Every structure is written in structure tokens, then in C-alpha cells.
Amino acid sequence: MTREFIFKANKTITSxxxxxxxxxxxxxxxDLVCRCISDSLFLSHDIRRDTIFYSILCGPPNPPVCIKFVGSELKKVSPDERNIAIFIKxxxxxxxxxKNKEEWIESTPGIYVRKIGFKDLVMEKIREGKNIYYLHKEGKPIEEVSIEKPVFxxxxxxxxxxxxxxxLKDKxxxxxxxxxxxxxxxxxxxxxxxLDKRGIGDDPNYSYSDR
Ligand SMILES: C[S@@+](CC[C@H](N)C(=O)[O-])C[C@H]1O[C@@H](n2cnc3c(N)ncnc32)[C@H](O)[C@@H]1O
Incomplete structure (x- = not known):
């Protein structure tokens, strides 16, 4: 099962x-966007192929812009912030x-960009049958939550x-x-x-025990 993350970057540049x-x-x-990408997708000497990361960039000059990193397709990206920023650039x-900014445009392998805002992306994920988990300090402890088809x-x-x-309240x-x-x-x-400990998110083509 795929693990997905949506990170809303309120002030991040869109040019x-x-x-x-x-x-x-x-x-x-x-820098925050790059660190989240690095920590969501990179293992030591490997990539989490079961993970997709989205960031909605909401800063000037032309918000929102969504960038998507797909673990199973990524090539040549390394985990350091500067390298990730070069790919975002x-x-x-x-x-x-x-011309068509409303569809996903592939920039480099596994990295896509599109004009879509936070709420529309969340609604799209719900229509895909995903469950939405809002990470928040005051939420229910993750150990007590059953997690399936997750978008965090x-x-x-x-x-x-x-x-x-x-x-997000009712979603x-x-x-x-x-x-x-x-x-x-x-x-x-x-x-x-x-999720690793629960064994959720394993790609059928990729066994964590092979690491
Ligand atoms: C640096 S925190 C945000 C701090 C911000 N001042 C606020 O009040 O929301 C960044 C994000 O990490 C997540 N987060 C931080 N602590 C968390 C926790 N204990 N449990 C779950 N998510 C958390 C939340 O999604 C939060 O918006």
C-alpha cells in the first residue's frame, strides 16, 4: 500500500x-520542503518506492503550485537539501x-508539477478512496489509530x-x-x-527485509 504525504508550504516560492x-x-x-522530501523518500542507500510526497507551495509570485515526488520513479536525486532544491527549481x-498547467507535468523522472491547491488535492485523494490523516500534536496517538490507504x-x-x-474537520x-x-x-x-513496524506500505516488488 502506498504511503502519501501532503505538506502545505504557506510561504514557499512559486517561481x-x-x-x-x-x-x-x-x-x-x-529548506523545510526539501527536508520533508528527503525524510519521506530516502533510506540509507535506497529509496522508499512505496511513498509519494506532495508539497503545495503557496508563496509568491503565483500560488498555488504543487510539486510531486514519486519514490518508485525517482532517478538521480540525492537526499541533501541543495540537490533537492535544484530539482524543484x-x-x-x-x-x-x-501551456497546460492543470495536468501533471513531468519535469525529471519521478518529479511532477501542477496547478492545484491544498483543498482540491485533498478532495482528489478522497475520490481515489484514500483516507486522510491530519498530523497534529493534539490528535489521537498514532499507536491507537488503524491506518489504511493513508494520506498524511x-x-x-x-x-x-x-x-x-x-x-479538514469532517474529512x-x-x-x-x-x-x-x-x-x-x-x-x-x-x-x-x-508503519514499517506494522508492515504497512510494502511494495509487492520490494521487500524491506531485503535491505
Ligand atoms: C513545526 S510544526 C507547526 C507549528 C505551528 N506553529 C503550529 O502551531 O501548527 C509542523 C507540523 O508538524 C506536525 N506536527 C508537529 N508536531 C506534531 C505532533 N506531535 N504530532 C503530529 N504532528 C505534529 C503538524 O502537522 C504541524 O503543522
């Missing part, structure tokens, strides 16, 4: 004018130049906006991974660990 030397500042916390350039929602340093939270189960407020990328690591 390819990315300054690779200033991911946190002028790029609107693009390429994706945003491809997006800028493309995460906020950035600001968190989800009030309007996003009320939208998502609120799940906590710790009594403490953690970084989003650390929550991803914990979620993976819980």
Missing part, C-alpha cells in the same frame, strides 16, 4: 528564481514554460491555516506522533517507523 544559497529566507522556507521552470497532511512552521483546519482523522511539537520532517520519520 524558479530560487537562490540555492538562501533556501530558508528569500525562498520562503524551501527545474520543475518550477518547466511549469512556467508549460502536515503543516509547515506556521501550521495549517484556520480555514484549512475547518475544511480527516487527527493523529499525534508525540506529546511535543515537532518539526514536520521528524513527524514523517516517526510515521514511517510506525
Amino acid at each position: 524558479p528564481e530560487i537562490n540555492l544559497k538562501d533556501l530558508p529566507g528569500s525562498c520562503g522556507r524551501l 527545474k520543475a518550477l521552470k518547466k511549469f512556467l514554460d508549460s 497532511i502536515l503543516g509547515d512552521h506556521i501550521g495549517l491555516l484556520e480555514e484549512d483546519e475547518s475544511f 480527516a482523522i487527527k493523529v499525534s506522533v508525540s506529546p511535543l511539537e515537532l518539526h514536520a520532517n521528524h513527524c514523517i520519520v516517526i510515521v514511517h517507523n510506525v
Whole structure:
């Protein structure tokens, strides 16, 4: 079963004018997006092929833009933030130049970009039969939650906006991974660990026991 993550990046840049030397500042916390991508998809010397990561970039100049990283298709990307940012820059350039922005556009293997906002993406996942889990400190402890066909929602340093939270109210189960407020990328690591131990998410073509 596939594990999916949606990370809402409230301030992250939506043009390819990315300054690779200033991911946190002028790029609107693009460093957080890159860390979440790294922690959701990379194992030591391997990739989680059962994982798909989405980030909705909501910063200037042209929000929203969604980037998608598909673990089973990724090639040549490495886990460091700068390298991931280079691939995001390429994706945003491809997006800028493309005519049909409403469909997924493949930028490089396994990396796609599209014009879709947070709520529309969540609705699309629900229509696909996925279950939505909103990661939040005040949620139900993850150990007590049954998880199937999961899409996990995460906020950035600001968190989800009030309007996003009320939208999710009747659509998502609120799940906590710790009594403490953690970084989003650390929550991803914990979620993976819980699911790894439960054996959820294994790709039939890929056995974790082969590692
Ligand atoms: C740095 S935190 C957000 C802090 C922000 N000031 C707020 O109040 O939401 C980033 C994201 O990680 C997730 N998160 C943080 N701590 C968590 C926890 N203990 N359990 C589950 N998710 C958590 C939430 O999705 C949160 O939006």
C-alpha cells in the first residue's frame, strides 16, 4: 500500500528564481520542503518506492503550485537539501514554460508539477478512496489509530491555516506522533517507523527485509 504525504508550504516560492544559497529566507522556507522530501523518500542507500510526497507551495509570485515526488520513479536525486532544491527549481521552470498547467507535468523522472491547491488535492485523494490523516500534536496517538490507504497532511512552521483546519474537520482523522511539537520532517520519520513496524506500505516488488 502506498504511503502519501501532503505538506502545505504557506510561504514557499512559486517561481524558479530560487537562490540555492538562501533556501530558508528569500525562498520562503524551501529548506523545510526539501527536508520533508528527503525524510519521506530516502533510506540509507535506497529509496522508499512505496511513498509519494506532495508539497503545495503557496508563496509568491503565483500560488498555488504543487510539486510531486514519486519514490518508485525517482532517478538521480540525492537526499541533501541543495540537490533537492535544484530539482524543484527545474520543475518550477518547466511549469512556467508549460501551456497546460492543470495536468501533471513531468519535469525529471519521478518529479511532477501542477496547478492545484491544498483543498482540491485533498478532495482528489478522497475520490481515489484514500483516507486522510491530519498530523497534529493534539490528535489521537498514532499507536491507537488503524491506518489504511493513508494520506498524511502536515503543516509547515506556521501550521495549517484556520480555514484549512475547518475544511479538514469532517474529512480527516487527527493523529499525534508525540506529546511535543515537532518539526514536520521528524513527524514523517516517526510515521514511517510506525508503519514499517506494522508492515504497512510494502511494495509487492520490494521487500524491506531485503535491505
Ligand atoms: C513545526 S510544526 C507547526 C507549528 C505551528 N506553529 C503550529 O502551531 O501548527 C509542523 C507540523 O508538524 C506536525 N506536527 C508537529 N508536531 C506534531 C505532533 N506531535 N504530532 C503530529 N504532528 C505534529 C503538524 O502537522 C504541524 O503543522
